[in-house]
Every structure is written in C-alpha cells, then in structure tokens.
Amino acid sequence: MNVAGKMLIGLHLGNGYGSQSGAWRMPGVDPESYTSFDARVKQAQAAERGKFQFLFLPDGPGTVMTDIATESPVFNLDVMMTLAAVARETQYIGLVATGSTTFNEPFNLARQFKALDIMSHGRAGWNAITSSGEDVAANYGKRIPSSEDRYGRAHETIQLIQSLWGSWGKDAWIHDQQSGQFAKKDQILPINLQGKYVGSRGPLYIPPSEQGQPIIFHAGGSPNAHELAGRFANVVIGAVFTIEDARAQRNLFRAAAKRYGRDPDEIKYIAGLMTTIAKDRRTALDRRIQLGGQSLTQRVDYLQQMLGVPIDPSRMNEPLLKAQLNTARPSRYDPRSPNALKIAKEGWSLRDILAHGVIDYHPVIIGPGVEAADHMQAWFEAGAAADGFWISPDVNADGIDAFVDKVVPILQERGPFHKEYEGKTLREHVGAPDQYGIDPRV
Numbered sequence: 001m002n003v004a005g006k007m008l009i010g011l012h013l014g015n016g017y018g019s020q021s022g023a024w025r026m027p028g029v030d031p032e033s034y035t036s037f038d039a040r041v042k043q044a045q046a047a048e049r050g051k052f053q054f055l056f057l058p059d060g061p062g063t064v065m066t067d068i069a070t071e072s073p074v075f076n077l078d079v080m081m082t083l084a085a086v087a088r089e090t091q092y093i094g095l096v097a098t099g100s101t102t103f104n105e106p107f108n109l110a111r112q113f114k115a116l117d118i119m120s121h122g123r124a125g126w127n128a129i130t131s132s133g134e135d136v137a138a139n140y141g142k143r144i145p146s147s148e149d150r151y152g153r154a155h156e157t158i159q160l161i162q163s164l165w166g167s168w169g170k171d172a173w174i175h176d177q178q179s180g181q182f183a184k185k186d187q188i189l190p191i192n193l194q195g196k197y198v199g200s201r202g203p204l205y206i207p208p209s210e211q212g213q214p215i216i217f218h219a220g221g222s223p224n225a226h227e228l229a230g231r232f233a234n235v236v237i238g239a240v241f242t243i244e245d246a247r248a249q250r251n252l253f254r255a256a257a258k259r260y261g262r263d264p265d266e267i268k269y270i271a272g273l274m275t276t277i278a279k280d281r282r283t284a285l286d287r288r289i290q291l292g293g294q295s296l297t298q299r300v301d302y303l304q305q306m307l308g309v310p311i312d313p314s315r316m317n318e319p320l321l322k323a324q325l326n327t328a329r330p331s332r333y334d335p336r337s338p339n340a341l342k343i344a345k346e347g348w349s350l351r352d353i354l355a356h357g358v359i360d361y362h363p364v365i366i367g368p369g370v371e372a373a374d375h376m377q378a379w380f381e382a383g384a385a386a387d388g389f390w391i392s393p394d395v396n397a398d399g400i401d402a403f404v405d406k407v408v409p410i411l412q413e414r415g416p417f418h419k420e421y422e423g424k425t426l427r428e429h430v431g432a433p434d435q436y437g438i439d440p441r442v
Helices: 037-049 079-087 105-120 134-138 147-165 224-233 243-259 281-292 300-308 322-327 338-343 350-353 370-381 396-406 408-414 424-431
Strands: 008-014 055-058 094-100 124-129 174-175 181-183 215-219 235-237 266-278 366-367 387-391
Touching: 008 037, 037 235, 037 281, 037 396, 055 079, 055 424, 079 105, 079 366, 105 124, 105 147, 105 281, 124 147, 124 370, 134 181, 134 408, 147 224, 174 300, 174 424, 215 224, 215 424, 224 243, 243 266, 243 370, 266 281, 266 370, 281 350, 281 366, 300 338, 300 350, 322 338, 338 350, 366 370, 370 396, 370 408, 387 396, 396 408
Parallel strands: 008 055, 008 387, 055 094, 094 124, 124 215, 215 235, 235 266, 266 366, 266 387
Antiparallel strands: 174 181
C-alpha cells in the first residue's frame, strides 16, 4: 500500500488541450493554448486544488504528426520550461517530466532536474525512459540503438545522474557570511565515473533540495522496464485495461525491486484513466462524439479486427446486428477487445460504441463522477491492483475542474484519497524513502 494507505493521483499534462485530438476545437477552449504557459499554470493549479500528488508530462523528441493539418501535436513545447513556469505558481503538487536516457547527456539531465528540484522546493521527479523509433534517432542524426544498448545506457545514466546529484555533500553548504566560508570544499567532489556508455567527471554544483534529490519515475511494461524500474524507480506509470492485468504487472515490478534488495513497497504502480465527466452517460457520449468528429468513422476498421466481424461504416447510428454479436469474439491480441464487445452487447449504436473510448490507450470513464470514483476505488482496493491513477481528461479547459469537483470529493468522503497534503515534497507525497546520491543497495 502507498503512503498512509492513500490513493495517489496524478494529472497527465500534454499539449494543453486534453487527451482527445479534437479538444483544441471545443467551445470555450483557447485555440492558442498549445503555446500558452499561462494555460499550463492554470491547469496545474486546478489539479493542486484537487490535492493531486503530481503532474506527469510525457515527452518524445521525435513526435510523429499523425495529421498536423487538423490535429495538434501531443506533447508540450518543452517539459522543463513548462514545469519551471508551474513551479513558481504552485506550492505542493509534484512536478514530473520525461527525459530520455538515449539521446541526452547525463550531466545535462542531472543539472536540469536538480535545478527544478531546487526551484520547486523538493517537488521534482524524473520519468527516466529510453527512446525508440528511427524518427526519434533521425532528429539527432543517428540510428536507434539496439534494445540491449538502450537499456544498458539507461542503467548507467541513472546511476551516473544520481551520483552527480549526491556529489555536492548534503551538509556541504555553509554560506556563513561572518566567517566567509561558503561551502565545505572536501564535501563537494568529482565522481570520476566512466562506464561502457556514459561518463562524467563531476561534481554538480547544486546543493540538495528539501527532498534531497528528484524522485525517479518510469513508464513502461516490458521485461526491460521491469528491471530498470525495479532497480531505480519509486513510481511506475502503467497502461493496463483490467484489474487482473494491473495486479500482474504491479507484482512484476515489485518482484524486480525485491531482486535488487529493495522493499517492494518502495515502488508505486500508477494506472492510467481517461475521463469524460458529465451529468449522465448520454451527455458524456454526445460530448465525445463532438470531440471525435470524423475520426470515429475511421476507427471502424480497427473495431472489426477487435471483434472479428465485418462492420458496415454506413450504419454508424445503428447498433450491431444480433447475428454480428453472436459471432463476435474478442481479439486475443488486444486487451481492450473484451470491453468493446461488452459495450456492443449493451445495444449502443456503432457511433456510441466508439465514443465509449473502446480504442483509447487507457480505460475510459464516460458519465457521472461517481462512475470514475467507483472504478478507482475498485482497482485500488482489489488485491493491490494499483497504488493510484494518472488522469487524462478529454478537454483540460473544463475536464480537470470536472474531475476535481465531481470525483475527488467522493474519493475523499469514502476514504481512499487524502483531504489535505501531508507534506510539501514529492518524496513525502509518494512515500518514497530518503535517498541522496546513489542507492547503496543497487
């Protein structure tokens, strides 16, 4: 169980519009939000009002624009610049940014994240991931390394960065104006580390923050991810569609932590949840249909593969035929398929089935806030399936406030979610143990 047995909640903060591609066109949305740091600050403040423990900013240095003519890019202009702006205008919420170990130099990452940790008074987290895809590598004039090399470099990079974070001794900063001693020179030392992939002389001239140094996050579900997170991470961001899968994946990360001599309770598993909160299911579906536009029709082909039956896209406003439902079988290659078939069998039209988000990249709640609260409480209490959730509202402009006003109070009243911040640092928020420099156990 996590800190004080309480649920952790993070906010996915991407391009500023929301998780749905049509969010930028919705009424009440500033179409220039993509370049507005003020909008990001306002969204972060809404999440802090809801006592979320952290913001989570994904990033990708080689974003493929699926259709830039009609859709916005999915990531921030720059995650570190965004969180620097947010740090100055918030007090409690944790600030987690993605930084690839594949195409960044460790010294640069170490300096950026520890400076953010200082600026935010101990609220920074680093989502340490590897990059994949030749489109990413091409931006750096390189080819993508093998999986072995990418993860080999990742393990070395995290160790090197944590060594740099600890190279300024925890009690080295004196700043005594009377004696004239600024720091204890013998406690700020080079690390002189060189591995197969990365190296650095050091030291890093940044003292500890209120939490010492940033928290390590990791997003991924592969065996390589289990090893990396089990060795270094305090929080894992996952993508699962059932309680059973969440429990299984969480246990794999916990087992990996144990292999590295860590307490499995030190690693928190955070499942994704996408939300469209409205007064009832029909209102929420109509909102999703407005958001989806023509893209819903384009998803029919994939729904056919998920259910194993031919589907006529000209019948978008009609439910599937009884004969189709009788022969439909969920695809064993897509974990979302059983839920898609369940929704289809409830008698919704083809358009409504797709509007339920059956092909989205996390479970989707469409309807009143109590349905989101029920889902989260069930997963949280069901035999350690999840320690918390990262929330992706459909439209940030009103979707964050809808979650804060309609879901959070229910979770607080029922008990799983805290009513006030118990501390001020991200380390306190997620219940991570004290650490400065590298973890001597690993």
